[in-house]
Amino acid sequence: MDLDIDEASAAFRDEARDWLASHVRSLPSMDTADGFEAHRAWEAELAEARWSVVSWPAEYHGRDASMLQWLLFEEEYYASGAPGRVSQNGIFMLGPTLFAHGTQEQRDRILPAMATGEQVWAQAWSEPEAGSDIAALRSTAVRTDGGWLLSGQKTWSSRASFADRAFGLFRTDREAERHHGLTYFMADLRAEGVTVRPIPQLDGEAGFAEIFFDEVFVPDEDVIGEVGQGWRVAMTTANNERGLSLRSPGRFLAAADRLVDLWRDHGASPSTRDRVADAWIGARAYQLYTFGTVSRLAEGGELGPESSVNKLFWSHLDVELHETALDVLGPAAETDRAWVDGYLFSLAGPIYGGTDQIQRNTIAERLLKLPREARR
Amino acid sequence: MRFQLSPEQRQFAATLHELLGGADTAAAARAWAAGEHDRGLKLWRALADVGVFALLVDEDHGGLGAGPVDLVVACEALGYHAVPGPLVESAAVAPALLTGHRLTSLAEGDLVATVVAPPEVPLALDADVAGMVLDLTGASLTAGAEPVRSIDPPRRLFRVPAAAGRSDGVAFDRGVLAVAAQLLGAGQWLLDTSVAYAKQRKQYGRAIGEYQAIKHLLADVVTRLELARPLLYGAAVAGETFARDVSAAKVMAGDAALLAARTALQVHGAIGYTAEHDLGLRLTKVRALAGAWGTGSFHRARVLR
Ligand SMILES: Cc1cc2nc3c(=O)[nH]c(=O)nc-3n(C[C@H](O)[C@H](O)[C@H](O)COP(=O)(O)OP(=O)(O)OC[C@H]3O[C@@H](n4cnc5c(N)ncnc54)[C@H](O)[C@@H]3O)c2cc1C
Numbered sequence: 001m002d003l004d005i006d007e008a009s010a011a012f013r014d015e016a017r018d019w020l021a022s023h024v025r026s027l028p029s030m031d032t033a034d035g036f037e038a039h040r041a042w043e044a045e046l047a048e049a050r051w052s053v054v055s056w057p058a059e060y061h062g063r064d065a066s067m068l069q070w071l072l073f074e075e076e077y078y079a080s081g082a083p084g085r086v087s088q089n090g091i092f093m094l095g096p097t098l099f100a101h102g103t104q105e106q107r108d109r110i111l112p113a114m115a116t117g118e119q120v121w122a123q124a125w126s127e128p129e130a131g132s133d134i135a136a137l138r139s140t141a142v143r144t145d146g147g148w149l150l151s152g153q154k155t156w157s158s159r160a161s162f163a164d165r166a167f168g169l170f171r172t173d174r175e176a177e178r179h180h181g182l183t184y185f186m187a188d189l190r191a192e193g194v195t196v197r198p199i200p201q202l203d204g205e206a207g208f209a210e211i212f213f214d215e216v217f218v219p220d221e222d223v224i225g226e227v228g229q230g231w232r233v234a235m236t237t238a239n240n241e242r243g244l245s246l247r248s249p250g251r252f253l254a255a256a257d258r259l260v261d262l263w264r265d266h267g268a269s270p271s272t273r274d275r276v277a278d279a280w281i282g283a284r285a286y287q288l289y290t291f292g293t294v295s296r297l298a299e300g301g302e303l304g305p306e307s308s309v310n311k312l313f314w315s316h317l318d319v320e321l322h323e324t325a326l327d328v329l330g331p332a333a334e335t336d337r338a339w340v341d342g343y344l345f346s347l348a349g350p351i352y353g354g355t356d357q358i359q360r361n362t363i364a365e366r367l368l369k370l371p372r373e374a375r376r
Numbered sequence: 377m378r379f380q381l382s383p384e385q386r387q388f389a390a391t392l393h394e395l396l397g398g399a400d401t402a403a404a405a406r407a408w409a410a411g412e413h414d415r416g417l418k419l420w421r422a423l424a425d426v427g428v429f430a431l432l433v434d435e436d437h438g439g440l441g442a443g444p445v446d447l448v449v450a451c452e453a454l455g456y457h458a459v460p461g462p463l464v465e466s467a468a469v470a471p472a473l474l475t476g477h478r479l480t481s482l483a484e485g486d487l488v489a490t491v492v493a494p495p496e497v498p499l500a501l502d503a504d505v506a507g508m509v510l511d512l513t514g515a516s517l518t519a520g521a522e523p524v525r526s527i528d529p530p531r532r533l534f535r536v537p538a539a540a541g542r543s544d545g546v547a548f549d550r551g552v553l554a555v556a557a558q559l560l561g562a563g564q565w566l567l568d569t570s571v572a573y574a575k576q577r578k579q580y581g582r583a584i585g586e587y588q589a590i591k592h593l594l595a596d597v598v599t600r601l602e603l604a605r606p607l608l609y610g611a612a613v614a615g616e617t618f619a620r621d622v623s624a625a626k627v628m629a630g631d632a633a634l635l636a637a638r639t640a641l642q643v644h645g646a647i648g649y650t651a652e653h654d655l656g657l658r659l660t661k662v663r664a665l666a667g668a669w670g671t672g673s674f675h676r677a678r679v680l681r
Contacts, residue, residue: 001385001445002613003377068377260680268680277676281607281624288606291379299380312599357588363598364591368571371586 003291005072012065013072019049020080029341030086031205036120036162039086043117053091053115060107061115067294074250075287079257086159088246090114090121094167094186096240101184101225101233109221110186122160122189124168124211125234127153132358134169135178135231139213141170141185147219148172150187153212158352160209161198165189167237169230182230186222187213202344239303242311242353249287252317255342256283259325262339272328279321286314305366308359315349315356322346379609385449391426392453401457402654408460409529413505416460423459424485432471432550433483439471440483444550444612448557452608455561455665458657460530462490462502464669465510468554472547473514481507492517492539493548496670499524503534511539512547528660543670549622555669556608556622556629560601562658562665563633566640567597569655574643584643593639600632623675630666637662 005013027042028035046052047061055070056062065073085091091114098107113119130137139152150170160166166187173181189196193216198206225233240246256279263269263276289310297303322343326333333339350356364370381389399422404415423429431446433439440446447468454463470482470489481487490506491497500509503519511517520535542548571594574585584590607628611621637659641648648655666672 001379001381001609003379003610005377009377263680273680274673274676277627277679280679281628281676282603284610284621284624285603285607285628288379288610289603291377291610292606295377295379306602309599309602312595313603357592360592360595361588363595364585367598368591368594370571370574370591370594371583373586373588373591 003288005068009066009069009072012063012069013076016051016073016076017080019051020076020082023049024080024082026081027083029203029205030084030159031161031201031203031207033162036086036159039083040117040120042083043085043087043120047116052087052117053095053111056095056111056115060111067297068291071248071250071290071294074248075253076250078248078250078254081254087114087117087120089123089158089163089167090119092246093123093237093240094121097167097184097224097233097237100236103221105221106224119165120159120163122157122163122166122209122211123237124154124157124160124166124187126156128155131156132355134234135182137169137171137182139168139170140174141172141183141218143172144217147217148183148185148223149215150185150193150213150218151215153210155210156199156208156352157211158208160189160196160211161206163189166211167224169234172227172230176228179231181228182234183227184224184230184233185218186224187216187218191216191218193217202347203341238354239307242307242359246353247311247314249283249290252283252314252321253287255318255321256280259321259328262325263328266328266330269328272324275320275324276328279317279324282313282317282320286310286317289313305362308354308362309367311353312356312359312363315359318346318349379606379613381445381449381609385446388426388446389449389453392423392428392450393456395422395426396453396457396459399457401459402657405458405460405530405657408532411504411523411532417505419459420461420488421485423454423463428454428463429467429485430483431467433479437476437479438483439479444553445609447550447554448608448612451554451557452561452564455558455661456565458530458562458565458654458661460502462488462506464551464554464558465489465491465501465506468550469547470508470510472550473510473512474508475514478508490519491547491551492536493543493551493669494539494541496541496543496548496674497551497668499533500536501534502532503536504532509534509536511536512542512545513540515540526660526664528664530657531661531664543674544619548669549619552622552626552669552675553608553611555665556611556626559626559629559633559662559665560604560608562662563597563601563604563629563636566633566636566655566658566662567594567601570594570597570636570640570643590643593642597632597636597639600628600635604628604632620679620681623670623678626670626675627672627679630662630672633662634666 027038030039053062054065141148169182172183193214195212198209201207408416430439431442435441466489469491488506489508492500493512500519509517524533607625611625614621
């Protein structure tokens with residue numbers, strides 16, 4: 001057992017560090033029209049230097065980097081102060097889904113534009129009546145010549161206000177049982193019949209949106225996996241979201257290091273000392289846990305319900321870390337934009353990607369094998 | 377990088393679980409608490425036979441020359457089964473303090489050693505059975521004869537006049553690491569036992585484990601334990617960051633084990649509050665170990681140093 005980093009990975013990390021040091025700059029919020037375009041340009045710049053999707057094959061702008069190298073890249077990325085990724089739904093959720101379930105044609109058509117930020121994707125899963133209970137979704141897809149007509153309403157779709165395309169599940173068989181009869185589609189948000197209504201979030205910016213589909217045509221080549229098998233495909237996406245990729249430890253380590261510095265700069269107040277230490281300890285624990293997961297996967301293991309352990313842990317860690325930072329700042333917290341933004345964002349962690357309660361159910365039933373509660 | 381136990385280390389853990397699982401460690405711990413050491417010392421011999429006390433002793437002195445990772449594997453199992461005795465002191469700390477033939481005796485399990493390191497370790501554990509009471513300079517001391525009662529009865533503590541204090545260095549950090557591993561092991565036992573009970577105990581016509589109120593408590597315990605474990609192993613393989621990582625591991629293993637303990641008692645209800653139930657052996661042990669070899673506050677301060 002060791003944490004030693006091989007030479008190639010160390011060189012990779014150093015190269016990333018150097019590149020980031022000379023390219024990172026601060027960008028406006030991605031939840032504004034201008035900010036979104038600035039982030040798109042940043043994605044293009046990353047892709048140009050092949051840093052946007054390091055773990056992907058070279059033909060799709062990647063570097064064929066190992067998972068360990070990806071983690072090291074993420075650590076450097078967030079330590080350098082680089083901005084959040086506007087393309088994250090695509091590169092961390094739809095991308096892996098296409099690698100697992102997509103056709104060669106789909107990969108060739110979709111991945112390059114995703115990697116460069118030319119096409120930014122939104123995740124259209126939640127519906128007004130289907131939040132935690134995704135299988136209760138009502139949006140439909142009806143067969144037509146050469147494709148499908150999508151109808152219904154999706155909501156809370158991050159970045160959909162400015163995004164180009166969306167992926168999500170639609171009901172293709174109303175007779176089938178809840179989890180069956182669902183199909184995974186990709187759709188153009190500029191297509192005829194699509195209406196996007198931005199919804200301002202806590203900070204006032206239009207971070208997410210509702211999407212209305214009114215008989216929107218989607219060609220057959222935009223179905224991922226088999227018709228009626230959407231649930232199974234979606235679970236790949238969900239495990240990626242909860243598991244490693246969406247929230248790599250690099251984010252929390254960088255934030256925890258900043259918190260420790262902040263605490264020292266503010267005179268190392270004894271009243272917040274233990275909480276500052278706990279935030280750092282939690283971030284380090286998550287980093288090491290991830291190294292364990294990566295080692296296990298490298299030896300042929302799979303990502304299962306442990307991804308809920310992941311999600312539950314970091315959602316809590318992130319809130320605590322930011323609460324602590326605001327307490328360290330004292331009255332100045334109210335106006336410290338960077339920590340305030342981080343705090344507001346952290347508050348959503350226990351909700352999106354499956355709420356904390358849903359993760360606990362998964363851990364209890366699938367990991368501990370406790371009896372399932374009665375569900376309809 | 378390969379952050380996984382080796383097949384040999386997994387096998388070592390399995391061997392210990394098999395050995396201790398069939399040894400009625402609970403009875404040994406209860407007898408130990410009453411000052412009857414025979415059963416406990418028999419366990420000691422059995423542990424020596426599989427190499428627990430030889431792990432950190434070099435091969436020249438009859439040891440195995442193994443490393444902190446193996447120590448963590450062993451201490452997790454010892455904590456799981458609530459084995460009594462100055463295990464941490466003999467297996468983890470004394471190898472860094474002793475020299476010569478004493479080291480050989482220690483490795484073979486013939487010498488039981490205990491350690492004091494005030495202010496963090498003010499009392500000597502099991503000085504009445506130990507052949508040597510050491511301070512962190514390696515000096516041999518004499519302990520008082522009267523035990524001081526611990527919250528955890530099998531931990532028989534003794535006062536030691538004028539022991540030299542120093543709460544750092546390899547010997548100290550190994551002690552911290554070993555205690556953290558015991559805490560994690562005890563926490564895991566508390567979780568496993570609670571999960572088994574939740575599947576079997578019925579109220580209102582259903583297994584209590586079907587209720588979310590119980591499920592969610594247990595899910596939080598797994599999450600804390602699962603993330604404390606990598607900190608322990610990370611500390612065991614850490615080079616320069618050893619002290620910081622060891623402290624981080626102690627804090628999180630302590631908190632996770634305490635959460636596991638409170639949760640286990642809640643899940644069990646009144647039966648968990650009885651002295652007959654083995655739960656009690658871990659409830660009090662976890663509380664004692666959480667403050668042993670440095671409190672949470674002490675270690676949090678070290679993390680930020
Ligand atoms: C910032 C943000 C970004 C988001 N981005 C996206 C996105 O890009 N795409 C997308 O599709 N969705 C997105 N969402 C939506 C998110 O996935 C849902 O909010 C989430 O799944 C919960 O659904 P809900 O809000 O309808 O809450 P509900 O499901 O109505 O839950 C309300 C409360 O009830 C609890 N609850 C529900 N069911 C159970 C149960 N069985 N047991 C115990 N408790 C239960 C929940 O835990 C929660 O506390 C986003 C949400 C936020 C906050």
